Amino acid sequence: GDGTRDDDAGAAGGDDKIVLGFAQVGAESGWRTANTKSIQDSAKAEGIELQFTDAQQKQENQIKSIRGFIQQKVDVIAFSPVVNTGWDPVLKEAKAAGIPVILTDRAVDSQDTSLYVTFIGSDFILEGKRAGDWLLKEYEGKNETVNIVELQGSPGAAPAIDRKKGFADAIAANPNFKVIASQTGEFTRAKGKEVMTAFLQSNPDIDVLYAHNDDMALGAIQAIEEAGKKPGTDIKIISIDGVKDAFQAMVDGKINVVVECNPLLGPQLMDLVKKVVAGETVEKRILTEEGVFTQDQAAAALPSRQY
Ligand code: AHR
Secondary structure: OOOHHHHHHHHHOOOOOOEEEEEEOOOOOHHHHHHHHHHHHHHHHOOOEEEEEEOOOOHHHHHHHHHHHHHHOOOEEEEOOOOOOOOHHHHHHHHHOOOOEEEEOOOOOOOOHHHOOEEEEOOHHHHHHHHHHHHHHHOOOOOOOEEEEEEEOOOOOHHHHHHHHHHHHHHOOOOOEEEEEEEEOOOOHHHHHHHHHHHHHHOOOOOEEEEOOHHHHHHHHHHHHHOOOOEOOOEEEEEEEOOHHHHHHHHOOOOOEEEEOOOOOHHHHHHHHHHHHOOOOOOOEEEOOOOEEEHHHHHHHHHHOOO
């Protein structure tokens, strides 16, 4: 090249490589670890220079690293927002600097959609609905009260808000379904276990656990076993993501159903980055395809799980 971008890129690069700044949420879950690895591996495979930061589930950290990317004049910024509000100021700064932004995995609730080029990720409301639909079927024809406890994801995160909503909307179809407790487990195993322990202490009659991700479900399984109950039998468990450990728990009869959420967004993201740098137009919303897995499918599916 003529060196123009290289000079501008400063610390970010010494050759003609595309520089991508990626501000990750954190390392809270197995899903997130797989997502990070997918992004790192595919950046490498595509010869894209990746500047990667981990916000440890804090929005202020993420805003700081996005500002750092703007100062560095990276070619593209991508990030998975910790929470869905409060992004307009920093996104406006990126826009003013002429740096395109790609939202991955989680969206922002900004009214001004010109602040980002595209959003690639799952439909979290649909995931919640799929979880609720499974439960409706499970109790079809039965006329009994079903006491549900819910472990929510991180407060304010799009997947926590949307998975709660999608599930609530679906189960409203059966007046016997009662969500008797609902609290955040912050998408982690440790918090999932802690909150489930408290749920068990204050609610003697829990029929179902709905966990917004596998890590919280896996933590809750420990709590249920320590309370002398059988996960998957005494308490049915619905979870979201589909990491290998959750498939193993299904094989072991401890989780009843997993709604898939695909973290392997790296290849598609790199493709988008290259297109955006080349000035091509891209779709404003790119949906990930995913399924639902029950216990009877788990053993066959486990060996081919990618994450
Ligand atoms: O945004 C995706 C969610 O974040 C995953 O379902 C959860 O495991 C992760 O922490």
